[in-house]
Amino acid sequence: MGALIDVQGLTKSYGRNRGIVDLTFQVEEGEIFGFLGPNGAGKTTTIRTLMGFLRPSAGRATIAGLDCWAQSTAVKRLVGYLPSEFAFDPGMTGAQILSYLGHLRGGVDRRYVAALCDRLDFDPGKRFREYSRGNRQKLGIIQAFMHRPRLLILDEPTGGLDPLNQQEFYRILREVQAEGATVFLSSHILPEVEHTCQRVGIVRDGRLVEINEVEQLKRLRQQTVVVTFGRQVPSEEFASLPEVEDLKVERDGRELHLHVRGGDLSAVIRKAAEYNAQNLTVQEPSLEEIFMRFYEPEGVGARA
Numbered sequence: 654m655g656a657l658i659d660v661q662g663l664t665k666s667y668g669r670n671r672g673i674v675d676l677t678f679q680v681e682e683g684e685i686f687g688f689l690g691p692n693g694a695g696k697t698t699t700i701r702t703l704m705g706f707l708r709p710s711a712g713r714a715t716i717a718g719l720d721c722w723a724q725s726t727a728v729k730r731l732v733g734y735l736p737s738e739f740a741f742d743p744g745m746t747g748a749q750i751l752s753y754l755g756h757l758r759g760g761v762d763r764r765y766v767a768a769l770c771d772r773l774d775f776d777p778g779k780r781f782r783e784y785s786r787g788n789r790q791k792l793g794i795i796q797a798f799m800h801r802p803r804l805l806i807l808d809e810p811t812g813g814l815d816p817l818n819q820q821e822f823y824r825i826l827r828e829v830q831a832e833g834a835t836v837f838l839s840s841h842i843l844p845e846v847e848h849t850c851q852r853v854g855i856v857r858d859g860r861l862v863e864i865n866e867v868e869q870l871k872r873l874r875q876q877t878v879v880v881t882f883g884r885q886v887p888s889e890e891f892a893s894l895p896e897v898e899d900l901k902v903e904r905d906g907r908e909l910h911l912h913v914r915g916g917d918l919s920a921v922i923r924k925a926a927e928y929n930a931q932n933l934t935v936q937e938p939s940l941e942e943i944f945m946r947f948y949e950p951e952g953v954g955a956r957a
């Protein structure tokens with residue numbers, strides 16, 4: 654299948670402020686593509702340019718061969734869009750909003766809308782002003798999916814959702830993909846894109862620093878592990894495990910702090926059990942921490 658989204662040299666500056674610089678990438682029809690970057694990296698700017706809300710300063714983006722700026726009305730018809738903050742008339746109920754947007758889209762399958770509300774545990778009977786952030790996010794997701802669009806463009810879709818709703822949302826994503834939809838999803842959470850996407854573009858400081866299969870991103874994985882013991886342990890046995898880096902010994906040898914590369918903790922856990930560890934905590938690094946380690950400042954090339 655060919656590219657559904659084609660972005661060539663796309664640049665958007667806000668006066669002197671950098672927005673995005675010279676982005677080039679394609680999204681294939683039928684894939685779930687992750688767009689990963691920390692806050693301020695340029696994800697929302699890219700998405701708003703794809704949606705035709707912003708005019709590129711240079712370069713161009715097309716969706717299904719349509720220019721995202723010059724033909725934005727036709728582009729919008731193809732897309733289900735979740736903005737970074739979904740807002741609506743505060744006096745309207747969820748049901749009224751969904752019905753209104755459904756009409757604008759030429760009518761939608763009411764049973765599908767009801768099923769989405771049910772699955773995300775969303776009560777459409779309240780007024781928009783009464784909804785919490787999580788419920789506003791659910792409403793935003795439902796209106797993006799309800800007309801079964803060919804392409805979904807979702808700006809940080811899981812923000813504000815609790816873990817159960819997140820899992821249900823991931824299931825819905827996989828279902829629409831199985832039915833042939835394409836998804837462009839922005840996120841600042843590495844495990845989330847690993848879990849949901851086939852390919853990922855990584856954006857930092859407005860530039861694309863890497864675009865790769867999700868499998869290839871495993872090398873970016875690094876967890877911080879702290880293990881405590883009732884007595885001193887031979888730290889060199891942990892340091893010599895192939896996944897372990899940067900081991901530090903604390904509390905007279907009764908506590909070890911170490912980094913584990915590649916996401917497989919099994920060897921460390923086995924070794925910790927051998928010495929009757931009392932406690933083991935695992936911390937996922939933030940995306941900024943990962944980026945500090947793997948990419949040069951300004952994102953020039955990967956150190957791998």
Ligand SMILES: Nc1ncnc2c1ncn2[C@@H]1O[C@H](COP(=O)(O)OP(=O)(O)OP(=O)(O)O)[C@@H](O)[C@H]1O
Pocket residue numbers: 667670671672673690691692693694695696697698699737841
């Ligand atoms: N309207 C604007 N005027 C001036 N600068 C802006 C504007 N919108 C965004 N920027 C700047 O463009 C850069 C990219 O912002 P953008 O919102 O696209 O990032 P993001 O990756 O979506 O971040 P977040 O996850 O925080 O939403 C930032 O440096 C931001 O300050």
